[in-house]
Amino acid sequence: MDGTSPQRSDIRLLLVARGVRGFGDGFSTIVLPAYLVAIGFGTVEIGIVAAASLFGSALLTLGVGVVAPRHELRHLLIAGAVLMAATGAALSGENLWWIVVVCFIGTINASSGDIGLMVPLEHTMLARSATDHERTKVFARYSLIGAMSSAAGALAAAVPDLMVGAGIGKIAAFKLMFCCYGALGLVAAALYRRLRQSRAEERHVSTPLGPSRGMVYKLAALFSLDAFAGGFVVQSLLALWLFEHFGLSLSAASLFFFCTSVLGALSFPLAGWLARHFGLVNTMVFTHIPSSLCLIAAAFAPNLAVVLGLLLVRSALSQMDVPTRTSYVMAVVTPAERASAASVTAVPRSLASSLSPAFAGALFASAFPGLPLLLCGTLKIVYDVALLYTCRHVKPPEESRDNAA
Numbered sequence: 001m002d003g004t005s006p007q008r009s010d011i012r013l014l015l016v017a018r019g020v021r022g023f024g025d026g027f028s029t030i031v032l033p034a035y036l037v038a039i040g041f042g043t044v045e046i047g048i049v050a051a052a053s054l055f056g057s058a059l060l061t062l063g064v065g066v067v068a069p070r071h072e073l074r075h076l077l078i079a080g081a082v083l084m085a086a087t088g089a090a091l092s093g094e095n096l097w098w099i100v101v102v103c104f105i106g107t108i109n110a111s112s113g114d115i116g117l118m119v120p121l122e123h124t125m126l127a128r129s130a131t132d133h134e135r136t137k138v139f140a141r142y143s144l145i146g147a148m149s150s151a152a153g154a155l156a157a158a159v160p161d162l163m164v165g166a167g168i169g170k171i172a173a174f175k176l177m178f179c180c181y182g183a184l185g186l187v188a189a190a191l192y193r194r195l196r197q198s199r200a201e202e203r204h205v206s207t208p209l210g211p212s213r214g215m216v217y218k219l220a221a222l223f224s225l226d227a228f229a230g231g232f233v234v235q236s237l238l239a240l241w242l243f244e245h246f247g248l249s250l251s252a253a254s255l256f257f258f259c260t261s262v263l264g265a266l267s268f269p270l271a272g273w274l275a276r277h278f279g280l281v282n283t284m285v286f287t288h289i290p291s292s293l294c295l296i297a298a299a300f301a302p303n304l305a306v307v308l309g310l311l312l313v314r315s316a317l318s319q320m321d322v323p324t325r326t327s328y329v330m331a332v333v334t335p336a337e338r339a340s341a342a343s344v345t346a347v348p349r350s351l352a353s354s355l356s357p358a359f360a361g362a363l364f365a366s367a368f369p370g371l372p373l374l375l376c377g378t379l380k381i382v383y384d385v386a387l388l389y390t391c392r393h394v395k396p397p398e399e400s401r402d403n404a405a
Contacts, residue, residue, distance in 0.1 A: 007129035010195055011138060014122050017077075017191040018142055019149040021084070021118065024184040026153020027177060028108050029235040030257060031160065034243070034250050035174040039094045043240060047361020049096075049103055050236055051354050056104035058350030060117040064343055073121050073339070074195045080118040081189035083107055088182020092175050108181065116350075120342035125195070127330040127338050132397050135330060136280070139323040140272035144265050147319065151261030157254035212333040215394060216341045219329060220348045222387050227349035229379035231356030232363075232372035233295065238311075241364050241372075246304040256308060260315035271320035279399055280328040281391045284321035285384045291318035292384070296377035299370030331396030 036046050064076060087106030093099060103109070107116055122142070130138040163173035235257065242248040248256070267287075274283040294314040301307040333341040360372040 011126060011129050013191050013194055014126055015142060015145050017081075017188045018122065019145045020184050020188045020191065022146040022149030023153040023156070024084070024088075024181045025109075026150035026155075026257075026261065027157040027159075027254075028153075028181050030154060030157035030239050030250070030254060031174055031177045032108065033236045033240045034157075034160070035171070035178075036099070037240070037243070038170055038174065041096060043237075043244070043361045043365045045096055045361075046240060047237065047358045049100055050109075050234055050357035050361070052100045053103035053106075053109040054231065054234075054350055054354030054357065056106070056354075057109050057116050058347050058354055060107075061120060061343060061350055062347040064117045064120060066343075072197065073125055074192060074197060077118055077121050077192040077195070078189050080107065080116075080121070081185050081192055083117075084185030084188060085182045086185075088178045088180070088185060091178040091181075094171075107185070120339065120346045123326055123330065123342045124339040128335070132331070135398075136272050136275050136323060136327040139327045139330075140268045143319070143323040143326075144268040147261050147265030147268065151258045151265060154254050154257035154261050157257070158251040161249075161251050210334070210337060212337050212341065215332055216329070216337075216344050218390055220345045222383060222390060223325070223345055224348040224352035225386070226380060226383040228352035228356050229376045229383065231353035232360045232376040234353070234357055234360075237357055237360050237364065237372070241369060242304075242307075244364075245369050246307065248304070256311075259312060263312060263316040264319035267316055267320050268323055271322075271324055274320070275324050275327070280324045280331070280396060281388060283324045284328075285388045287317045287320040288384045289381055291315075292377040292380040294377075295373050295380075299373035299377070301370075328391075328396060331398070332394055 032049070033046050036049060041049075064080075067076070084107040087102060087108050090102045090106065091099065091108065093102070107118075109116065123139075126138055126142060127135060157177075160170065160173035160177060163176065164170050168176075239253050239257065242253055242256070243250075271283055271287070274287070278286075291314045294310045294317070298307050298310040298314070301310060329341055329345050330338055356372075363369070363371045363375075
């Protein structure tokens, strides 16, 4: 025995599983649009696939929110990982509607962010195992691991080019990558199996939303606006834009998205430090607005070098709201409401983000292909201002105690 508490052991397993899933998400968001282009589809069709994947993720997350209060979270996580494995195995067809159905039902999506049915489950289990003062740090570590693993996955998106150089057909190389994605699902399932079963006194303690309902609904509406805006520049569509309008190669794109993921990851520990000194909501808002301004500027940038530079600066700022947002939601609800709150705030985000990619696919092919970036940045600034106003009087416990002290 190493003396590690059961709670600490669960946190470690969840963090490792997040890394495994993040690696798969990192390369799949880049390989998927490249695969669709290789088999003959354009921006409109790819936008439809992206929208279907995000909409399906939203419905799955909604289902999880309904059943989570009455079921063992460990079992639901295992089921989600098995679905991830099945998704990778099924993405071998070349018919558009088969791909749409697989992306709708499965776990692969067009965004590299923290969305999908396993996210609220992991958030709930992490919040159970962490104290108030360490909660933001744990979520920052969770986001850091997710971003770093996604960065490694983005770098791995160049592997199909290496396979082609070794004599393997391009389409076959893409399909092998999807098989690797499925294998990672099996690894995640094995990790989830090692989580503790809830003790009898811990079971069925989750409840639907009660005293925190009003605040959670307000946050869900605001997060939906943010997600709708983000859907205009999900990573798959942003990669497609760089492919088609600037001639960026798959290898160069994988290196670029590796860099953006690393910058985002490095911002998470800083977000935790800022939150301790300036508050969770202030950290969310005052790092988010400058990142949106960089995105708006990128829409008008004259060349690829300027575009990539602005997007890199944006990446260093835009993700600081991820661990702080999650920590804030877990803090302002009662412990029994956490599973429901995680789902209620996650589902509208996924639904909203599923609406905009279909529009973005058409807008990227318009006379002003930077319009999706402009819309995204503008709407996100509106969200930030509204969030600051809505949450100005609602403080998490650790900030309330600090103020009282």
